Amino acid sequence: MNSRLEILVGDITQSDSDAIVNAANPTLLGGSGVDGAIHRAAGPELLEECRKLHGCERGQAKLTRGYHLKARYVLHTPGPIWRGGDKGEAETLASCYRSCLELAAEHGLETVDFPSISTGVYGYPLAQAATVALRTIMAFLDTHSLPRRVRMVCHSEEAAQVYRQTYNMWFAGEKPDRL
Ligand code: ADP
Numbered sequence: 001m002n003s004r005l006e007i008l009v010g011d012i013t014q015s016d017s018d019a020i021v022n023a024a025n026p027t028l029l030g031g032s033g034v035d036g037a038i039h040r041a042a043g044p045e046l047l048e049e050c051r052k053l054h055g056c057e058r059g060q061a062k063l064t065r066g067y068h069l070k071a072r073y074v075l076h077t078p079g080p081i082w083r084g085g086d087k088g089e090a091e092t093l094a095s096c097y098r099s100c101l102e103l104a105a106e107h108g109l110e111t112v113d114f115p116s117i118s119t120g121v122y123g124y125p126l127a128q129a130a131t132v133a134l135r136t137i138m139a140f141l142d143t144h145s146l147p148r149r150v151r152m153v154c155h156s157e158e159a160a161q162v163y164r165q166t167y168n169m170w171f172a173g174e175k176p177d178r179l
Contacts, residue, residue: 002171004141005134005150007163012153013041017111019073020066020153021100023118026055026078028062033120034155043068050076059095061103073109075100079118082125090132093118097136105146113151116159126159130166138171 001007012020012034022038025031028050030039039046045067053076056062061077077100080092096117104112114133118124137150154160 001167002138002141004148005137005152005167007152007154007160007167009155009157009160010153011037011155012113012115013037013069015113015151015153016070017113017149017151018071018109018147019063019075019104019107019112020069020071021061021112021114021117022074022076023115023120023122024056024076024078026058028053028056028076028078031121034115038069038074041069042066042074046074059092059099061096061099063103063107071113073107075103075112077117079122080124082118082123085128089118089124090128093124093129093132094136097133098140101137101140101144101147101150105144108146110146110148111151112147112149113153115153115155116163119159126162127166130163131170134163134167134170 023034049064053062058078061075064074066072077096079096080089119126119129
């Protein structure tokens with residue numbers, strides 16, 4: 001595996017990276033899944049700061065402080081809702097990862113942890129989301145020195161396996177004949 005990318009199983013709210021990414025919704029006012037867990041762990045100050053941001057478009061990202069989290073910052077990015085795959089979902093998902101990484105680099109952040117954006121309530125098929133996530137992260141790391149390290153924090157061993165298999169397929173010489 002690329003020495004700057006890690007895939008692991010864990011709870012992203014416990015991360016001690018410089019920033020964690022929140023799979024938010026466009027209101028930025030909290031929600032279910034990882035979004036709710038991050039707000040609970042960060043405390044009410046996070047919602048207060050989010051209110052001042054007046055939302056965020058899908059595929060874009062906004063930065064806040066991390067408050068009671070170990071991570072100093074949260075990068076909030078609303079992912080696409082899966083609508084069958086031909087409504088620009090992949091472009092929007094790639095833009096989520098790229099926007100977070102650009103914002104992290106602009107702020108000089110060295111370590112960033114991502115959850116598997118859009119693969120919960122938003123219904124994006126995991127293997128397809130993993131392909132978009134890993135290709136976008138790898139392309140960014142190839143051309144930028146920051147962040148120094150990126151981690152995909154999967155919530156289950158099954159999800160981590162899909163990410164590892166996808167990584168191996170694209171980046172470890174096990175490419176299929178057809179995409
Ligand atoms: P979305 O609305 O973008 O689909 P969800 O929060 O429903 O967001 O799910 C996104 C992913 O985050 C899912 O794969 C889910 O398993 C995962 N997830 C949920 N809680 C956590 C957590 N505490 N740490 C890491 N990943 C989590």
